[in-house]
Amino acid sequence: xxxxxxxxxTEPSSPEHPSSSSxxxxxxxxxVAAAPIPTHRKPPLQTNDPPIAPPKWGLIxxxxxxxxxxxxxxxxxxxxxxxxxxxVIINAGMSVAGFLVTVKLIPVASKYVLKRNLxxxxxxxxxxxxxxxxxxxxxxxxxAIVYLVVAILFQYFNxxxxxxxxxxxxxxxxxxxxxxxxxxxxDVLDVPWRVKLVLPxxxxxxxxxxxxxxxxxxxxxxxxxxxxxxVLDLGWIYKLYMxxxxxxxxxxxxxxxxxxxxxxxxxxxxxTAIVVHNIMQIGASSDPEYKQAxxxxxxxxxxxxxxxLGLLSYNWYPSSVFVGDTFTYFAGMTMAVVGILGHFSxxxxxxxxxxxxxxxxxxxxxxxxxxxxxxxxxxxxxxxGLLTGTKDGTLVNFxxxxxxxxxxxxxxxxxxxxxxxxxxRL
Amino acid sequence: xxxxxxxxxTEPSSPEHPSSSSxxxxxxxxxVAAAPIPTHRKPPLQTNDPPIAPPKWGLIxxxxxxxxxxxxxxxxxxxxxxxxxxxVIINAGMSVAGFLVTVKLIPVASKYVLKRNLxxxxxxxxxxxxxxxxxxxxxxxxxAIVYLVVAILFQYFNxxxxxxxxxxxxxxxxxxxxxxxxxxxxDVLDVPWRSRKLVLPxxxxxxxxxxxxxxxxxxxxxxxxxxxxxxVLDLGWIYKLYMxxxxxxxxxxxxxxxxxxxxxxxxxxxxxTAIVVHNIMQIGASSDPEYKQAxxxxxxxxxxxxxxxLGLLSYNWYPSSVFVGDTFTYFAGMTMAVVGILGHFSxxxxxxxxxxxxxxxxxxxxxxxxxxxxxxxxxxxxxxxGLLTGTKDGTLVNFxxxxxxxxxxxxxxxxxxxxxxxxxxFCFLLRYFLAGWYK
Numbered sequence: 001x002x003x004x005x006x007x008x009x010t011e012p013s014s015p016e017h018p019s020s021s022s023x024x025x026x027x028x029x030x031x032v033a034a035a036p037i038p039t040h041r042k043p044p045l046q047t048n049d050p051p052i053a054p055p056k057w058g059l060i061x062x063x064x065x066x067x068x069x070x071x072x073x074x075x076x077x078x079x080x081x082x083x084x085x086x087x088v089i090i091n092a093g094m095s096v097a098g099f100l101v102t103v104k105l106i107p108v109a110s111k112y113v114l115k116r117n118l119x120x121x122x123x124x125x126x127x128x129x130x131x132x133x134x135x136x137x138x139x140x141x142x143x144a145i146v147y148l149v150v151a152i153l154f155q156y157f158n159x160x161x162x163x164x165x166x167x168x169x170x171x172x173x174x175x176x177x178x179x180x181x182x183x184x185x186x187d188v189l190d191v192p193w194r195v196k197l198v199l200p201x202x203x204x205x206x207x208x209x210x211x212x213x214x215x216x217x218x219x220x221x222x223x224x225x226x227x228x229x230x231v232l233d234l235g236w237i238y239k240l241y242m243x244x245x246x247x248x249x250x251x252x253x254x255x256x257x258x259x260x261x262x263x264x265x266x267x268x269x270x271x272t273a274i275v276v277h278n279i280m281q282i283g284a285s286s287d288p289e290y291k292q293a294x295x296x297x298x299x300x301x302x303x304x305x306x307x308x309l310g311l312l313s314y315n316w317y318p319s320s321v322f323v324g325d326t327f328t329y330f331a332g333m334t335m336a337v338v339g340i341l342g343h344f345s346x347x348x349x350x351x352x353x354x355x356x357x358x359x360x361x362x363x364x365x366x367x368x369x370x371x372x373x374x375x376x377x378x379x380x381x382x383x384x385g386l387l388t389g390t391k392d393g394t395l396v397n398f399x400x401x402x403x404x405x406x407x408x409x410x411x412x413x414x415x416x417x418x419x420x421x422x423x424x425r426l
Numbered sequence: 427x428x429x430x431x432x433x434x435x436t437e438p439s440s441p442e443h444p445s446s447s448s449x450x451x452x453x454x455x456x457x458v459a460a461a462p463i464p465t466h467r468k469p470p471l472q473t474n475d476p477p478i479a480p481p482k483w484g485l486i487x488x489x490x491x492x493x494x495x496x497x498x499x500x501x502x503x504x505x506x507x508x509x510x511x512x513x514v515i516i517n518a519g520m521s522v523a524g525f526l527v528t529v530k531l532i533p534v535a536s537k538y539v540l541k542r543n544l545x546x547x548x549x550x551x552x553x554x555x556x557x558x559x560x561x562x563x564x565x566x567x568x569x570a571i572v573y574l575v576v577a578i579l580f581q582y583f584n585x586x587x588x589x590x591x592x593x594x595x596x597x598x599x600x601x602x603x604x605x606x607x608x609x610x611x612x613d614v615l616d617v618p619w620r621s622r623k624l625v626l627p628x629x630x631x632x633x634x635x636x637x638x639x640x641x642x643x644x645x646x647x648x649x650x651x652x653x654x655x656x657x658v659l660d661l662g663w664i665y666k667l668y669m670x671x672x673x674x675x676x677x678x679x680x681x682x683x684x685x686x687x688x689x690x691x692x693x694x695x696x697x698x699t700a701i702v703v704h705n706i707m708q709i710g711a712s713s714d715p716e717y718k719q720a721x722x723x724x725x726x727x728x729x730x731x732x733x734x735x736l737g738l739l740s741y742n743w744y745p746s747s748v749f750v751g752d753t754f755t756y757f758a759g760m761t762m763a764v765v766g767i768l769g770h771f772s773x774x775x776x777x778x779x780x781x782x783x784x785x786x787x788x789x790x791x792x793x794x795x796x797x798x799x800x801x802x803x804x805x806x807x808x809x810x811x812g813l814l815t816g817t818k819d820g821t822l823v824n825f826x827x828x829x830x831x832x833x834x835x836x837x838x839x840x841x842x843x844x845x846x847x848x849x850x851x852f853c854f855l856l857r858y859f860l861a862g863w864y865k
Contacts, residue, residue, distance in 0.1 A: 184607065
């Protein structure tokens with residue numbers, strides 16, 4: 001959750017924005033007719049708000065270079081069955097289409113979102129002219145909807161599906177959709193934070209119900225003599241763990257936030273790691289069920305990567321749009337789902353290490369042992385344009401305290417680089 | 427869609443409602459912290475808006491009497507397997523819980539919705555003091571969320587499930603959830619283009635179209651068999667197209683048969699009751715296990731719809747304390763389309779929807795622009811008498827008023843719902859008489 005993004009959503013629209021009042025001329029006219037209006041069209045979307053900045057294609061091109069080593073792994077390095085290869089390619093193609101649609105739709109959605117007073121001011125630019133620009137919020141809704149359409153349609157093209165697969169896939173879609181719904185409701189209605197914690201558990205229910213996999217864990221070898229067995233069936237405790245994983249993934253991205261592009265950026269990095277991990281496991285393994293699990297994960301992670309890149313092209317520094325809780329919930333849930341259904345949730349947690357660290361650092365303030373201010377953001381100096389770390393327990397502030405003052409963009413790159421560095425060590 | 431419910435959602439909140447500005451004291455303070463705030467709690471939800479009226483328990487009690495003949499059918503009249511009976515009972519129990527949760531949550535949600543300026547003024551009360559009350563909108567979101575939780579949890583208690591069933595069930599949940607999401611986005615962002623109202627339900631229906639594993643054949647009515655020279659016809663992808671169109675129709679037809687307090691939820695309650703009764707009768711009268719499974723499937727999704735809608739009706743019935751929003755009409759329409767498709771009784775469903783079909787046909791000239799279509803096609807309200815007068819618009823509401831004379835809003839709504847109930851009974855009669863002749 002990026003607090004610096006938001007100001008009271010119920011603030012009345014200022015008089016210089018006729019867009020917000022263009023629909024309410026008098027008490028009688030409502031904006032919605034009883035039936036579609038063929039002859040009296042709704043007035044076109046008049047707005048004096050400037051259109052949002054164009055997407056940052058340069059950034060996207062640079063990031064797309066990563067697809068080259070990925071394609072190498074997929075086609076040459078590993079011998080992967082042609083059927084599976086074909087499904088992955090088709091999914092990748094649909095994901096690219098999803099990326100393009102997302103890039104196209106975000107400016108359109110931004111107009112409607114602004115009209116509805118769903119915007120925020122960029123706190124990390126307060127004091128500069130850009131600090132007064134109304135930035136549209138909750139654009140994660142575009143990403144989520146495009147993602148869901150791609151994921152739903154992909155079922156038609158998966159040639160290696162059986163009915164267990166279909167159950168888990170549809171349960172996964174139901175989870176992600178439900179989480180997006182709850183996230184968007186939260187963005188609009190601004191529910192209390194206690195409710196925020198519970199929402200992911202509710203959204204994870206379809207998955208918990210449909211999970212047909214094993215609930216056993218492998219006991220680490222050194223402990224086997226003490227425990228007396230090699231595998232331990234956790235049963236319902238495993239399902240509890242799954243639910244907690246969903247709560248953790250969503251909320252941890254939410255609190256590791258506050259800089260332009262940080263939330264989407266970390267999602268892109270983790271999703272890339274997931275996809276690479278999947279390909280490597282598929283290539284290195286010979287157990288068909290194991291391969292299926294990782295293929296499953298790829299089919300859900302590639303569209304996440306692509307649509308998030310679409311959002312990043314607008315959200316990267318300086319942000320033209322903000323992502324909202326809708327995005328962090330959606331992305332967190334999707335990654336939890338692929339980790340669970342792909343049976344690599346322990347690896348996923350390692351990918352989430354920065355988020356784990358951030359969460360651990362935050363614990364004293366979350367539990368009230370140390371005073372917790374409304375924001376735990378670094379301090380912005382409009383003269384220099386640099387951020388200074390506060391004493392708050394976040395990774396953002398920790399980096400600033402130890403690396404010195406940084407610009408917002410540089411700091412974000414450092415944090416994302418830190419995320420990536422972990423994976424190289426694996 | 428009930429137009430009289432809404433006024434510009436982006437209207438600035440008026441100064442006498444400090445609730446809306448209580449969160450925006452200065453530029454720096456935002457309402458949402460970086461992390462949950464243990465020590466500096468968010469200011470409690472201060473609002474000067476009066477709490478919404480209590481639910482209309484009398485109405486609910488009267489309607490609940492219908493459950494007695496239903497229970498009779500379920501337990502005594504038909505011999506239904508114990509397993510199936512148990513699943514239906516458990517589902518009914520969970521639905522009742524869903525009803526209670528809905529009733530409890532709607533006032534809570536109303537405060538948040540009002541705070542966010544999602545409200546409307548009741549046009550059919552314009553000129554009276556009640557016409558100035560801000561009525562919270564889009565409370566369909568509460569119904570949908572409670573419904574989804576009940577439906578998701580029920581999977582755990584269905585003892586007769588196999589994996590085909592689970593695929594269809596999860597696809598159904600994904601559909602209903604997606605439609606709710608799109609409906610709520612529409613309520614909040616107010617997507618304007620007419621095409622969107624057609625496109626959104628088609629997109630939301632995709633999980634179902636993908637997962638539908640049933641037959642795509644239709645049974646040729648017996649009288650036509652000699653002419654067509656076959657008894658069943660496999661439509662293939664055309665059947666899937668039909669399914670998509672059914673979803674589009676069900677959602678939008680409820681949307682345009684609206685405009686009176688309690689009409690949208692009321693029609694949903696009537697049709698859902700008819701669906702559930704139809705399901706029980708088909709289960710009881712049939713011996714084909716697959717056929718029974720299909721109708722059981724429908725019951726498991728329709729009972730919670732009925733119960734949670736009753737929860738909403740207790741606030742939305744005349745005079746409405748809350749409005750339902752496109753969220754509800756999309757959600758309800760999609761749920762009913764889904765049960766009709768997966769239960770394999772979509773033709774029967776269309777007969778239950780007869781008033782909606784008639785309303786749609788009446789509306790066609792205006793929808794296509796042959797006759798001028800005003801922004802609203804609502805009847806005219808006279809604040810002196812409190813009665814509605816029909817206009818020349820092509821809606822069932824106005825048709826009734828033109829032929830039955832001026833009516834109060836409540837009486838008119840009861841007439842229309844009565845008409846809906848008659849259409850459902852007519853369907854049952856039709857099936858009874860044509861059973862041997864038609865199929």
